[in-house]
Amino acid sequence: MTGWRPALSAASCALLLAGCTGGTDDGPATGTERPPSKRAGEGGGPAPSGSPSASAPGVGEPYTLAEDRAPRTRAEAVAFVRELPVRPDHFGAGYRKRVPYETDPGGWAVLDEDCVWQREPLPKSVLASLTRRLVLPASDGRGAVRVSVTVTVHASATEARRDMAVSLEEALRCPDQRLSATERVRGLTSRADPYTEQRSVVSEDDLIELGEYLVDGSKKARTFNWFKERVGPVTVAATARLGGGRSEAEENDVTLDVAKGVSFVSAEVDRSGESDADAEGKDQAEGNEPTEQGNRAGRTDSTGRTALSTGTAGTAGTGGAGGTTGASFAPASGPPGASAAARPTGAGR
């Protein structure tokens, strides 16, 4: 038998360290200026920065949405996902809307028994699911980055938790998945971190996968990343498919930006649950944009992700537990606009 060795892939280690550095720089600094908000992400509440302010009473709660403030009907849910401010520049400078921009909120993508993503009508446990498609156009020899952002409203927080479990299960069940007629993903590693475990996430639950995708006919595998957060009964997911031509450091920057973008959307979901008065007060106190910038710091501290890439060298060679999970895949070819796959667990194969 051969030995087991934790092996951090160079990419995620860099990602990790970048995140850590960001947190260290921002944590204490923003901590002192932070308004007395409950928000975890602002100033890096759960960040392992060690700054006293990071753990002061009244901070350190995750982004969430109380069920009684969440959409209750399909109509409300559709309105919610449509009205939620999801801006291209949440994901980094230079992003634009892709055409077609939005999918039909009455359907979503499901990973079938053969590990192929299929677009299907929503089950009863899901009220609405909308995917928006963005692109960072190619420039200076750097390929385009395609991002698909999916916001899904589940019938309850429990159903959303089940959806996160299904996502994790899919990654284990299907190490290789077909996104579309022309694209597939492979070599993914995945992990999910609940907020309660102090691993620097900013929402109640935070799932991440890093891997690569292949376009049929091309031998060159490219970087594929996927992020998904749960905010009460709502899940926010984003896939990123990176074009070639970037250095490792540049790829890490792009990846981190997408991860932050998901947190910004989560912050919007959280904000939607506040009363008007709360929201006003908050806006006056700190302004919208600074809040989000603060959130960046929190999200940057995505250190928990290390273990993600600690696969095995020797014995297992399983660095990638394999598979992506139900996520927003908006293949160039069209249909399944992507969505955070959401199904009750019981329905699993």
Next chain:
Amino acid sequence: MSEPLESSDPSRIAGFRLLRRLGAGGMGVVYLGRSDSGGLAAVKVIRAESAAEEGFRARFAREAELARRVDGPWVVPVLDSDAEAREPWLATSFVPGPSIAEAVAAHGALPARAVRVLGGLLAAALESVHEAGLVHRDVKPGNVLLALDGPRLIDFGIARDADDTALTASGLVVGTPGFLAPEQARGEPASSASDVFALGCVLAHALTGRPPFGTGAPDALLYRTVHDEPALDAVDDDLRPVVARCLAKDPAARPTTGEVRDLLAEDVPGSAADWLPDPVARMIAARSAESLALPDIEPTAVSGPAAEDDTGPRPGRRRLLLAGGALLLAAGGTGAAVWARGDGGKDDAGGERPVHVLGVHTTRTGDDARFGRVCERAAALAIAEHNADRRRAYDLKVRVVDDRGEAEAAREAARSLTADRDVVAVLGPVGEIPMRTASVVYGEAGLTHVSSTTGQNDYFVLSPKSSFQTASPHLALGGYIGLHAQVTKRLGRIGVVIDRAGRTPVQDQGSLLVAQWRDTLGGEVVPRVVAEGTDDGRAAVRSLLADGVDSFAYLGPLDATVRAARDLAEAGFTGPRWMSHQLYGSDFPRRAGAAGEGWYAVTAAVDAAAMDTKPAKDFTRAWRDRYGTAPEPYAAEAYDTVRMLLAEFARTVPAGARGRPARGALATRLAKAEYKGIGRTYAFGQYHGYDASSRGWADATYVHEVRDGRFRQLGTLSGLERAGRGEQGGD
């Protein structure tokens, strides 16, 4: 109060001239002695026959050494000892006051205020005993002496007389029935919480004049202790809540000594002896006076070789003593308290060594408390062994902090240890969440800490220099389940449930197990992930059964795993079944009952008692000697971890220097260190985790099977592999 010496008694023990007999028991005699510098001492001399018992001298030496480390104003200090003498002996300061038992017998219950003071100071006394790594085990009214400035706790755990054990129908119980904690009554090991229980009994006794579980035959007392509520009706209303909490059946529900002290210590007696009722104060004064008389009179009474004479001096001495005592008794004894304190200040030679402190960052509540307990015990044992070495260059003490398993409390706990400049290294934290916050604090302070019970492997990001782990990563251990199946040729179609209620450690295990089983070993896997906060685990088990899996891994918390065991048993499933490695040593065998039989735990935790090697046997014996039980799961790893830390720390201490080495030096050394422990060899990888890549990992991973209601060690993975090939198996 005392008897004259008998003809067979020695006149001198080392530096103490013996004056009187204070008492005699099964193991030896206690004398009143006077040191060359004039102070009075109680000298306990063990009969040669008693000392002949195997291991007695080593234990005596260790306990005496530990007792010398006990440092507090309310405990009677150990002055000197010799375990190597033909008749081993130990000398403590002599406190002339009556015991609580005598005071209550003579004058009845004590007033509430006196008991409040008494309780606070006794709690402080116990705290210093526990800090030295001892458990008193026999706190009772007879072992608390009263002085004018406060109580004195005596007889902490050293060379207990056979008289102090009670033979009952169920066996031998160490301690005094009526003041023993329920766990001691059941024959389980005593802990610091057991002393708190006994303290509650002492306070109730002092307040009411009666022990809270009554009097009578030992068996009846023990039964009542375990099953009945204490009689606290007559206890003062203000004190009843504290006393009742001390007397909680569940050790975990009792307050710590620190809490008791804080709850009670509002009054500390000053120089005025006003905390005790007058009759008791007079009693103390009289006793003190009687003792004070001794040094004045004795030199004239016992002069020269006449002391060695069998008969000559005795009558005369007794007469003189009686006369002197009577004189001084009449005068009263206001100076007694000063005397008692002054003598307590006399230190032993060992005190000249520098003292360094090992922090133990523990968790005493929640699921991780069982890990915390063994870490505390392991540290105390390793420290005691260090301090028992006569050639040691410095003494070590333990300082324990509890984080209750909470992130913020863990940060605070780490801050308190890093702020203490005497702390040179830390064992812990115990749990993953405390590790996450505390490692940052240790890292910033540059204080080296090693956790022997955490298995997430990204802490180096938070604390790249100072944080270390000796436990195997969860990821690796999950993968080893597949290897266990492979070496035992059972690599079929496995159903793997990852129950997220078990948090990310089970995710780590499950992810690697699935990948390993399928992609590396070539088996079939059906994974299921169960959402936290749902009851979907049972449905997952049912669906896997319907799927026709022939083996099973349920990776989740204890409750859910027990339920899965029951459901599988009910379905008649008999294929191999694995639990999360974290449940090794848990209550699973008892909770699951027959349904749990045959389940496996694959873990790096070794059962030292099941091993034949000399280090394992020595360790097991030392643990039994100290704690009266075989080493609990994770004890060997915690012990090895402390020993490794201490060994490397020793190398950072400059020879001959009395100062403290720079904190950072230890981490630098440790990163490169290798240590051969009981169950495996420890070294750290690039990220300061247990280096599982070293060749011996298959020799360092143990398979335990639930059999006959307990975990049984089957052997190492490599041992099982050899057995599978028909070679010699086992470990």
